[in-house]
Amino acid sequence: MWKKTKRYSFLYSRYFANHLKVMMEYKTDFFIGLFSVMVQQFTALFFLKIVFDHIDVLKGWTFYEIxxxxxxxxxxxxxxxxxxxxxxxxxxxxxxxxxFDRILLRPVNPLFQVVAERVQQDGFGQLIIGGIVLSIASAQLDIQWSIGTILMLIVFILSSGIIFVAINLFFITFSFWMVDSLPIVVSVFQLSEFARYPLTIYPRAITLIITWVVPYGFTAYYPATYFFEGSAHMWFGVLTPIIAVASFMIAYWFWNRGIRAFTSTGS
Structure with missing residues (x-):
């Protein structure tokens, strides 16, 4: 197990280094992509601020909590x-x-190969915005940070990322039967927009769906409430890493089943 982990870590580091070299060859494209994503995210925050310029709270939630x-x-x-x-x-x-036939011929995990063949530079803009927004919100909420809470925050963020990956992996696996399940993936991914807001503002049916069916609620709302004293779902956020591991295991099992059902379409 350790040798396999070491091998894949080395392989990915080489893939990642090559992707960065390509990105730096086209610095203008890299920074345009970075800037465009940051503007897009700032636009969403701008409209949120406009809403809270007219109200103090949204069903008990303040601007900085959201x-x-x-x-x-x-x-x-x-x-x-x-x-x-x-x-x-x-x-x-x-x-x-x-x-995908080419992928299957190599002595390397197929999922690893698909993942490693691309690094999306636009995501770095999202990472920067997330860090800035987290700093601003934390300061206004007067969250008392300690080594323990910082570690929990890191675990929650990593778990959030794993849940996003697991959901995407599960639904994109339908491509092995449908040839291209992208429309389904896009439709499901739209549900993640609900997770940016407190789930208590939604009807119970929506809350149940994005908590237990497609668990986007654990990508933001539940882990965030862990840091809000007095929140009804404060300790619900502790389940986030468990949900992340379970979601990925289910998605990976389904992926392997999809590979077994895969029939080449030719070129």
């Missing part, structure tokens, strides 16, 4: 965006064109 939830969502999604964005292309770039 901003903190946004920050967790941004940071978790940035992990997915930077390192696992190539999953979106599985159907049309690998299955439909027959390129």
């Amino acid at each position: 901003l903190f939830i946004y920050a967790i969502a941004f940071l978790g999604r940035s992990i997915h965006h930077i390192f696992f964005d190539n999953l979106w292309t599985l159907g049309w770039q690998y299955v439909q064109t027959g390129n």
